[in-house]
Amino acid sequence: MNYDWAYVILGGVDMETQVAKFKRVKLFQFGENEAFFEVRQLLNKMAIECVDQEEEAELILVLGGDGTMLHQAKIAHQYQIPILGINLGHLGFLAALEHSDQEGLIDILNGEYIEDSRPILNCMLNKQSYFAINEFMVCKDKATRMVSYDLYIDDEFVYQQRGDGIIVSTSTGSSAYARSAGGAIIHPKAAVMNIVPICSSKMTTGPMIISESSTVEIRVKPWKDGKAMFAVDAQDILEETQSIKIHMDKNRVRFLHPLHYNYYRTLQTKLSHGEL
Structure with missing residues (x-):
């Protein structure tokens, strides 16, 4: 009816x-x-x-x-x-x-x-928390420059990378920008996080799916005259920082x-x- x-x-x-x-x-x-x-x-x-x-x-x-x-x-x-x-x-x-x-x-x-x-992701920048339903993203501020960063998971070094950026998404966000960047679609009941590099300079660096109990750290490094930009659910954050820590919120x-x-x-x- x-x-x-x-x-x-x-x-x-x-x-x-x-x-x-x-x-x-x-x-x-x-x-x-x-x-x-x-x-x-x-x-x-x-x-x-x-x-x-x-x-x-x-x-x-x-x-x-x-x-x-x-x-x-x-x-x-x-x-x-x-x-x-x-x-x-x-x-x-x-x-x-x-x-x-x-x-x-x-x-x-x-x-x-x-x-x-x-x-939901809890992203810590400069001792301030930001929450993301879909994703947290680090990206370059200039079309002609890359962003350089180190990736750590649970305090363990994973890789150093240069490229257009990196996305850390929830299962909800896996069907959004992370999918467009080449990540997998993840069912909402899967207890995982999705890490998707954007246009990496190293072809061997691909998307990773990790436990939602993990903590992800992205350490941004200087690269020529380019700067890193940050976004939470496609909203820019105007913050100068060298390190971002991301984990799943308890709620x-x-x-x-x-x-x-x-x-x-x-x-x-x-x-x-x-x-x-």
Whole structure:
């Protein structure tokens, strides 16, 4: 059964016979539009309170694309509350629902969902922590220069490298930039980290998959007049540093999906995985 937004909002569905699991929801969108107000009306109809502060919420409900989801997932991680995405963007790989799936939204709000707990990277730069849902990246600041670095895992030297940079990703981020750079797609339940060099000068240096209990250290070294840049989930960090330490945070991010969610089907539909 597919619900029409107007049908739901105007009372075509008997909401009084359904008791929502989530009583307080933080509804978020960059730049509110018609979809935002439609969802808010639905929440009101289901007697769900829209709160202003995340610490008051039992759920963060996000309307937007993957960038919006990454932004809010870090807040969900901070307050240890689940997050649910409704895709309004181009790809929407992290979103559980499309905007047209009103029935799926109602079902999840009523407690019919799968909770998907995902790891998150804790990146330490100059004694300050940054969190990454997808990846942490070191890259060159000039197109004509390389970045030079040493890689250590659990305090053991692995290799010295020059190239365009290096990516350390979670299993979630393995299907994002790390995949484009030649890394493997990793199932979210795999307890690993993905290390992917970008255009290495040494052809023998390839991607590595290591235990998520490991600590990765990247020691940046001077190389001619080039400098290293740092990014967390595609957001630049303007920090001067020689060493970055990365490990998995003890807390995870809790994504919600409909009961019919299938990771491999998502790869097929969103990334055309396996198509000829």
